[in-house]
Amino acid sequence: MAVVNATPGDPLANSYATIAEPDSYHETGLDPSAWTAATEDQKTRALISATRLLDTNVTWQGRRATIEQALDWPRYFVHARDARWFLSHLRIAQDVKNATRELAGQLIVSRATPTSE
Helix, strand or coil: CCCCCCCCCCCCCCCCCCCHHHHHHHHCCCCCHHHHHCCHHHHHHHHHHHHHHHHHHCCCCCEECCCCCCCCCCEECCECCCCCCECCCCCCCHHHHHHHHHHHHHHHHHHHCCCCC
């Protein structure tokens, strides 16, 4: 079984969000049933896949905080939304965590929805 490692900057990190974070996040969504019905292993794999997809397909602002980190976040020189200051290079931005949760939820839904033939 896969294990989520969401430790910012860790050389073995594989996700931007833990299992507990999306559970509470998806509870307030439009249709949390697919996420709630998923097994912990399915959720873990969805979070890891979502993180990989984001790192592969998004060109992030700034630069990686360390050369040892496995993932693209945390990062230096990333402006906050209002561009008055930089986000902390010690954390994963909340918007990145939210994107990971949303994408993981969609991956679960796409696997749970029967395809029509």
